[in-house]
Amino acid sequence: MTDRIALWLFILIVVAIGLDYWLQGFDGLIFLGGKLGNLIEWMAFWR
Numbered sequence: 736m737t738d739r740i741a742l743w744l745f746i747l748i749v750v751a752i753g754l755d756y757w758l759q760g761f762d763g764l765i766f767l768g769g770k771l772g773n774l775i776e777w778m779a780f781w782r
Contacts, residue, residue, distance in 0.1 A: 755763040
């Protein structure tokens with residue numbers, strides 16, 4: 736991955752987080768965090 740691609744990816748992620756905060760008050764990030772926790776727990780079960 737080049738520096739240019741990494742920079743654009745970083746900007747995209749920051750903008751997405753900013754829009755989530757502005758439009759929903761971090762509800763989207765809280766939802767995704769909960770789903771990520773469920774996924775980690777499910778994968779640990781199959782370990």
